[in-house]
Amino acid sequence: MTSPRSSSTEVASRVHRVPLIGATAYVILEDEITVIDAGLRGSLPRLHAWITSVGRSPQEVRRFVITHAHPDHIGGAADANILLHPADRERPLRFNAGTIARRLSRLPATIDVADGDVVPVLGGLRVIHTPGHTPGSVCLYAEREGIVFVGDALWSDDDGALHPPNPYWSEDLPSARRSLDTLAGLRVGTILLAHRPPLERAERALRELAERWH
């Protein structure tokens, strides 16, 4: 199994940034294929076309790891294991972004993940529960590679500064702030966001946001 090392989509070793409908997926090409987030419903053909374009088969997709159950992250997930924190599956309905998400995306059958779980990807991809944007938001930390996938738990601007998650679409900003403290303790070089370019100098960016956001 080879991956296209010089591909413009490769943002870390074996990790590819693939735009789907509504959000970016990160496709990890190992012997098995793992996909972080899945775009809106209708994204699956686009994902499969990309996988085929790099000489792999969509049948090699072993799992989706979903950072949270908003429709632009889980809508396209199908035909593989779908890992999701149960707080985004079982939360009570409320009139907020979460309610809208549940109405728009009929959730597929999912496999629970919990804080501290390690998915066998990239030498060990650790699940970090980071509630705030949604109750079941998780970040995924590949310590060996020094990268963390944050979904929508954080935002960034064009100057490379980190920001809190979008307040309109986030359910609990105080929780999101506490989650930032968890992330700020990581040894990490690159933050991979769902709607923004990769952000380098990650530890410094996390520290600066923690100082600014009270």
Ligand SMILES: [Zn+2]
């Ligand atoms: Zn999103």
Ligand SMILES: [Zn+2]
């Ligand atoms: Zn979201």
